[in-house]
Amino acid sequence: MPMSGISLADTVKDQIEAFFVPASQKGKVKYDKCRWIIFGICKEQECDKAEVIKILDKGDLSKTFQDLVDKITEMDAAFVLHDFEMPKKDPSVAGQDAYPIFISWVPDSKCPVKMKMKMSSSEKYLKDICKERCKAVLSCHDAAELSSDEVIKDIQSHIRK
Numbered sequence: 001m002p003m004s005g006i007s008l009a010d011t012v013k014d015q016i017e018a019f020f021v022p023a024s025q026k027g028k029v030k031y032d033k034c035r036w037i038i039f040g041i042c043k044e045q046e047c048d049k050a051e052v053i054k055i056l057d058k059g060d061l062s063k064t065f066q067d068l069v070d071k072i073t074e075m076d077a078a079f080v081l082h083d084f085e086m087p088k089k090d091p092s093v094a095g096q097d098a099y100p101i102f103i104s105w106v107p108d109s110k111c112p113v114k115m116k117m118k119m120s121s122s123e124k125y126l127k128d129i130c131k132e133r134c135k136a137v138l139s140c141h142d143a144a145e146l147s148s149d150e151v152i153k154d155i156q157s158h159i160r161k
Helices: 012-019 023-028 065-072 113-130 148-160
Strands: 036-043 051-059 078-087 096-105 136-140
Touching: 012 036, 012 051, 012 078, 012 113, 036 065, 036 113, 051 065, 051 113, 065 078, 065 148, 078 113, 078 148, 096 113, 096 148, 136 148
Parallel strands: 096 136
Antiparallel strands: 036 051, 036 078, 078 096
16 A cells, blocks of 8 residues: 555456456456556545545557547546557567556646645555556656657667666
């Protein structure tokens, strides 16, 4: 549990684990493969004071990175796991490779200070669950930081290491 005292809602950890299972092994997990998972900090139940990290949305495999950007830029704050597709490293091979990325979306213009503190103290907890399986980790504070070019640069620098 993060220092903020905010825990994961039921099934969140299982769905994160399922996110990293290759599509070829889909039958081994109980959740459908998706393009992204958007998480947010919410009250567990309407009358509850306790807050948890919940799944707010899942994008099916037909969705694009731009679909995700359009969705999260409307939110005050969110954490995202996304299977980012980019052209294969070898230009002679057709198709795309998918690289899992982690995004912390905390826009300076929208996110209240109290939520910024909760997001900051919960971010490491979620990243630890991902256990270095993400090819890029982005902390974005405005829409310009969510460009495909920036994500590709981050992924390429990680692959070269």
